[in-house]
Amino acid sequence: MTINIPQIISSSESELIDIFKDFHENPELGFEEHRTAQIVKDKLYEFGVDDVQTGIGITGVVGVINGKKSNNRCIGLRADMDALPIHEKTNLPYASKISGKMHACGHDAHTTMLLGAAKYLSATREFDGRAILIFQPAEEGLGGALKMINDGIFKKFPCDEIYGIHNWPNQSPNKVEICVGPAMAGASFFDINLIGKGSHAAAPQNSKDSLLIASSLVTQIQNIVSRNVPPLETCVISVTQFHAGSAYNVIPETAQISGTIRYFSNDIFQLTKQRLEEICNGLEISYNIKINLKIRKVFDVLINNTKLSHAYIDAAADIVGPKNTNINAPPSTGSEDFADFLKITPGAYCKLGHEGNIALHSPNFYFDTKSLTVGSAVLSRIIEKRLPISK
Numbered sequence: 228m229t230i231n232i233p234q235i236i237s238s239s240e241s242e243l244i245d246i247f248k249d250f251h252e253n254p255e256l257g258f259e260e261h262r263t264a265q266i267v268k269d270k271l272y273e274f275g276v277d278d279v280q281t282g283i284g285i286t287g288v289v290g291v292i293n294g295k296k297s298n299n300r301c302i303g304l305r306a307d308m309d310a311l312p313i314h315e316k317t318n319l320p321y322a323s324k325i326s327g328k329m330h331a332c333g334h335d336a337h338t339t340m341l342l343g344a345a346k347y348l349s350a351t352r353e354f355d356g357r358a359i360l361i362f363q364p365a366e367e368g369l370g371g372a373l374k375m376i377n378d379g380i381f382k383k384f385p386c387d388e389i390y391g392i393h394n395w396p397n398q399s400p401n402k403v404e405i406c407v408g409p410a411m412a413g414a415s416f417f418d419i420n421l422i423g424k425g426s427h428a429a430a431p432q433n434s435k436d437s438l439l440i441a442s443s444l445v446t447q448i449q450n451i452v453s454r455n456v457p458p459l460e461t462c463v464i465s466v467t468q469f470h471a472g473s474a475y476n477v478i479p480e481t482a483q484i485s486g487t488i489r490y491f492s493n494d495i496f497q498l499t500k501q502r503l504e505e506i507c508n509g510l511e512i513s514y515n516i517k518i519n520l521k522i523r524k525v526f527d528v529l530i531n532n533t534k535l536s537h538a539y540i541d542a543a544a545d546i547v548g549p550k551n552t553n554i555n556a557p558p559s560t561g562s563e564d565f566a567d568f569l570k571i572t573p574g575a576y577c578k579l580g581h582e583g584n585i586a587l588h589s590p591n592f593y594f595d596t597k598s599l600t601v602g603s604a605v606l607s608r609i610i611e612k613r614l615p616i617s618k
Contacts, residue, residue, distance in 0.1 A: 257365030343603025398580025
């Protein structure tokens with residue numbers, strides 16, 4: 228398979244790999260990406276980016292590159308910067324130096340790819356308009372995109388279109404895929420606190436056993452999808468945390484359950500939300516205890532614009548070849564707050580396959596650095612294709 232990487236990017240491969248490894252060794256969680264943001268800022272200035280602004284969305288960075296001509300059209304390219312609260316187990320020579328923090332989702336790669344695009348676009352400027360480079364903090368459930376929006380990113384840097392990219396393991400290396408329309412699920416998180424009555428474990432009749440009731444609640448939650456959601460709709464409800472008790476001989480007074488709901492339509496979200504509330508209310512009455520339920524919407528459904536999805540895949544085909552692209556990728560029940568940008572500005576989000584069979588968010592996740600230049604080239608090419616210089 229022939230990959231068409233521009234010479235400026237291909238010759239920068241070792242530099243990009245060094246940048247990536249440095250980010251990987253020094254991961255920072257959401258809204259804590261001060262070191263990463265400083266490096267991004269310094270590199271953008273080094274590469275000749277025309278304007279660089281920091282502090283948008285607390286630790287976000289935005290760079291502007293003016294093309295050879297300016298028709299006032301602007302296209303945004305976005306990369307996320309934050310890591311995850313995971314202890315790395317890869318034993319890589321450049322593994323995380325910070326206990327309990329790891330780039331287990333490839334955001335270090337996304338940031339590096341966009342820096343590679345910045346270097347190329349600043350050097351060539353073969354486009355008519357402006358490229359807006361958005362380095363976003365706190366994608367992993369903390370609302371970094373929304374924070375940048377609330378800080379006025381699109382008022383300061385209005386974009387006609389916006390594009391994002393995500394590495395994807397367990398796919399053909401350097402294959403670019405897009406799902407047109409609803410592509411990634413919306414997500415809400417829920418927390419349930421049960422307050423019963425504790426007692427000695429030898430006298431359970433004196434208790435209102437929060438642990439037992441919480442166990443029943445977990446089982447009933449799992450029935451929502453199978454017995455309430457229409458079979459042709461897509462929804463996932465997962466209980467991911469269960470905390471109760473602290474001693475062998477004490478029936479605990481309280482228990483806590485947390486989890487997530489994934490969906491592709493607001494109607495399905497409202498249905499699951501209603502059923503979760505009804506189940507909690509029913510158990511509260513049945514067992515005469517107190518159950519507090521909090522549900523917070525974290526991600527909207529990511530919807531790729533049809534026209535711009537095709538434009539993006541065409542640009543990618545110039546780099547990886549048409550046979551290594553797919554415009555009919557299936558949707559993913561994973562979530563991504565790039566959806567917040569797409570609610571305001573039309574655009575598309577693609578997946579870039581790479582070697583490795585370890586899933587995202589695993590402590591053993593490994594990113595194949597050979598895909599860094601490919602990602603940089605794809606991001607660069609969409610700017611040139613969508614902002615062509617008139618002959």
